[in-house]
Amino acid sequence: MALLEGHGLWKKFGGVLALNRVDFVLNSGEIAGLIGPNGAGKTTLFNVIAGAFKPTSGHVIFNGTDITGHSANRTCRQGIARTFQVTRPFPEMTCLENVAVSVINSPRQSEHGNWHEPALAVLKHVGLHTHSETLAKGLNLIEKKRLEMARALATKPNILLLDEVLGGLNSQEIQEAVELIQDLRDRLGLTIFWIEHVMGAIMKAADRVIVLDQGANLMEGTPEEVVSDPQVIKAYLGE
């Protein structure tokens, strides 16, 4: 079932056409990869979905409702959470406090008065509970990525938009992060839209892959179909 759809999305920044009529469908409960060369428009697409930018034209449909141009806050309340390519924790706050901010600011949160337990539960889910009292600035890269995911998860989303969460991690850390992403879908039932350059991870965990190039749809298919497609090899994967 289609949970999130984009129809004919355009986004222009001055003379730059960042999105050129992009269409996509994200099905409920799937892990969909979003790949393409640098500058292809992947992050812009997330910004348009998550309400950071209004598209120049086109529509974003979530659960059958047109949410085009809704603010980032409203989109988050509706159940779409995102991580940023460059992590953005509050550096002088502990991990628990960082997650608590998301819990407290989430109108989807039922236990309003009690942020401690839900925040700790989310930290535990991403494997950061032993660092609950660590200041965010003291975390290493994978821990920062985990915290970034925890902050998104604390808003209790239906859809999680992940923007290059594996960048800079070693192979063991990539393995752990991929297991975490799969677990979020399998155990929490999240639908995941995942921008990633680490093709091995996409091959392992994505059900379907959408490829963008120069702001436009290039192709989509299973990970196997995508990596063996001559157009994708030419535009992105190289020889």
Ligand SMILES: Nc1ncnc2c1ncn2[C@@H]1O[C@H](COP(=O)(O)OP(=O)(O)O)[C@@H](O)[C@H]1O
């Ligand atoms: N805020 C912005 N202002 C101007 N141009 C932008 C902005 N964001 C992205 N772009 C441009 O849009 C294009 C797509 O960028 P982006 O979505 O970040 O690509 P990707 O995430 O696939 O690497 C690039 O040419 C980029 O320079």
Ligand SMILES: [Mg+2]
């Ligand atoms: Mg990007």
